[in-house]
Amino acid sequence: MNWFRIRPYMIVAAGLVVGFSLSPGLSGCAAEQSMIERFLGHVVGHDFSLDEESRRELARYRAVYDEYASQDGRDEDYVYFVEAFRYVRANYYKKPEDAQLVDFAIEGVRKMEGAPGSLSPVAVNEAALDAMLVGLDPHSSYLNPDEAREMQVSTKGEFGGLGIEVTMDEKGVKVISPIEDTPAERAGIKAGDLIVKLEGESVAGWSLVKAVMRMRGKPGVPLNLTVERTGLAPFDLTIVRDVIKVRSVRWRMEGDLGYVRVVKFTEKVSDGIRKAMSALRKEGGDNLKGIVLDLRNNPGGLLDQSVALADAFLDDGLVVAIRGRKPGESRTFDARSGDLARGLPMVVLINEGSASASEIVAGALQDHKRAIVMGARSFGKGSVQTIAPMGNKGALRLTTSLYYLPSGHAIQSAGVVPDIEVPVKVDHEIKREADLTGALPMVEENNIRARITLKHDACIPIGEAKDYQLGCAVSFLHAGSTDRFLAEVGHSKRM
Numbered sequence: 001m002n003w004f005r006i007r008p009y010m011i012v013a014a015g016l017v018v019g020f021s022l023s024p025g026l027s028g029c030a031a032e033q034s035m036i037e038r039f040l041g042h043v044v045g046h047d048f049s050l051d052e053e054s055r056r057e058l059a060r061y062r063a064v065y066d067e068y069a070s071q072d073g074r075d076e077d078y079v080y081f082v083e084a085f086r087y088v089r090a091n092y093y094k095k096p097e098d099a100q101l102v103d104f105a106i107e108g109v110r111k112m113e114g115a116p117g118s119l120s121p122v123a124v125n126e127a128a129l130d131a132m133l134v135g136l137d138p139h140s141s142y143l144n145p146d147e148a149r150e151m152q153v154s155t156k157g158e159f160g161g162l163g164i165e166v167t168m169d170e171k172g173v174k175v176i177s178p179i180e181d182t183p184a185e186r187a188g189i190k191a192g193d194l195i196v197k198l199e200g201e202s203v204a205g206w207s208l209v210k211a212v213m214r215m216r217g218k219p220g221v222p223l224n225l226t227v228e229r230t231g232l233a234p235f236d237l238t239i240v241r242d243v244i245k246v247r248s249v250r251w252r253m254e255g256d257l258g259y260v261r262v263v264k265f266t267e268k269v270s271d272g273i274r275k276a277m278s279a280l281r282k283e284g285g286d287n288l289k290g291i292v293l294d295l296r297n298n299p300g301g302l303l304d305q306s307v308a309l310a311d312a313f314l315d316d317g318l319v320v321a322i323r324g325r326k327p328g329e330s331r332t333f334d335a336r337s338g339d340l341a342r343g344l345p346m347v348v349l350i351n352e353g354s355a356s357a358s359e360i361v362a363g364a365l366q367d368h369k370r371a372i373v374m375g376a377r378s379f380g381k382g383s384v385q386t387i388a389p390m391g392n393k394g395a396l397r398l399t400t401s402l403y404y405l406p407s408g409h410a411i412q413s414a415g416v417v418p419d420i421e422v423p424v425k426v427d428h429e430i431k432r433e434a435d436l437t438g439a440l441p442m443v444e445e446n447n448i449r450a451r452i453t454l455k456h457d458a459c460i461p462i463g464e465a466k467d468y469q470l471g472c473a474v475s476f477l478h479a480g481s482t483d484r485f486l487a488e489v490g491h492s493k494r495m
Contacts, residue, residue: 105132126144
């Protein structure tokens with residue numbers, strides 16, 4: 001029966017995954033355990049030494065479960081709830097209260113439609129697990145078997161959908177950023193938009209995964225969204241789904257500078273950055289004077305790819321540390337020798353849509369003084385989610401630890417603060433991780449103000465979009481020093 005055992009095997013950065021394997025051992029059973037407890041002791045893979053309080057709370061849930069679930073398969077499906085309950089209480093980034101977990105679960109069951117005693121045990125448990133995980137924080141959730149299978153789709157860089165990166169808010173689906181050249185971007189979806197209905201159905205209270213699954217679908221099939229945007233009345237928008245092919249890394253020469261944009265951290269980033277730097281060196285030759293790495297509106301992705309991108313421009317040193325509740329679960333990721341830019345000066349561009357994996361890269365290059373970070377403070381998503389598959393072929397997506405930069409700074413709710421802030425005028429309210437309902441708190445008080453703040457139009461803009469932030473990055477690299485750059489833009493404050 002080992003196939004029932006929870007084996008956490010993935011670390012998630014902003015909804016995406018990277019391999020990570022643990023194998024908890026089997027435990028023995030005490031003589032006083034009931035038949036179901038002995039069964040659980042074998043299938044879950046952890047010591048079943050729950051204290052009396054935990055057992056009382058499980059009994060409280062079991063009473064509600066028995067009230068709502070039909071008889072068929074009831075005991076077998078209850079096993080999966082206990083499996084999840086034990087894993088959550090043992091592995092959440094901080095110790096949760098047993099009573100709170102059960103309260104969340106019971107609330108989810110009581111919200112179900114249908115007569116008590118007639119509901120499928122599978123559906124009852126899914127409602128309980130949905131509510132229990134979502135109640136913890138905005139990034140924890142339960143994945144049913146279909147959702148668990150689909151979890152890895154977007155990491156491949158191609159999937160059917162709208163082309164937006166989202167998180168959950170109390171009222172609906174909060175847009176972190178639209179993905180470039182996708183139906184969502186072309187339809188006018190903007191960072192900060194709140195999607196409150198899908199096909200006329202309110203999404204309030206949904207899990208993030210449920211919302212994402214509902215928005216994905218067969219290319220060519222339209223989806224109606226009701227959107228709230230600051231300063232406007234709610235409006236409906238119909239977007240036709242398409243195959244979303246994310247070209248993770250894009251590059252071009254910007255005069256004598258190399259411009260590299262990383263859109264999303266799919267599994268193609270490490271290869272993409274090598275191709276980009278090779279192409280830029282070939283095209284620029286000896287005239288290549290510097291690199292602009294653009295991570296604006298990049299919502300994150302695979303942790304290993306963020307480490308690979310930072311490593312591409314570092315010769316050594318810590319990239320990021322992961323610290324969990326238990327000291328033995330901390331991990332560090334270090335750079336290896338080999339700077340693809342060969343020491344060329346760099347500017348990294350970030351904004352409020354730069355999240356998780358993007359923040360790791362920007363923070364690491366900033367802390368090692370390898371690059372000047374410019375733009376606006378990042379989103380502040382600094383928590384780590386582990387995907388733990390369950391015996392029912394579903395999975396738990398649980399916040400298990402936090403990211404820490406080389407300086408020791410925790411990203412969570414604080415974000416990465418640019419060395420030089422270049423604000424952008426926007427027509428929507430800017431929201432970050434700390435603004436999400438139930439967001440994990442900032443780890444420590446940080447000075448979240450940039451040391452230098454320029455006027456939004458301090459630099460000559462680049463391109464038809466009048467990109468002032470990119471214009472400042474280009475001007476900085478051409479100036480050759482911070483002092484000269486500040487003098488050129490009429491700003492006298494020193495870093």
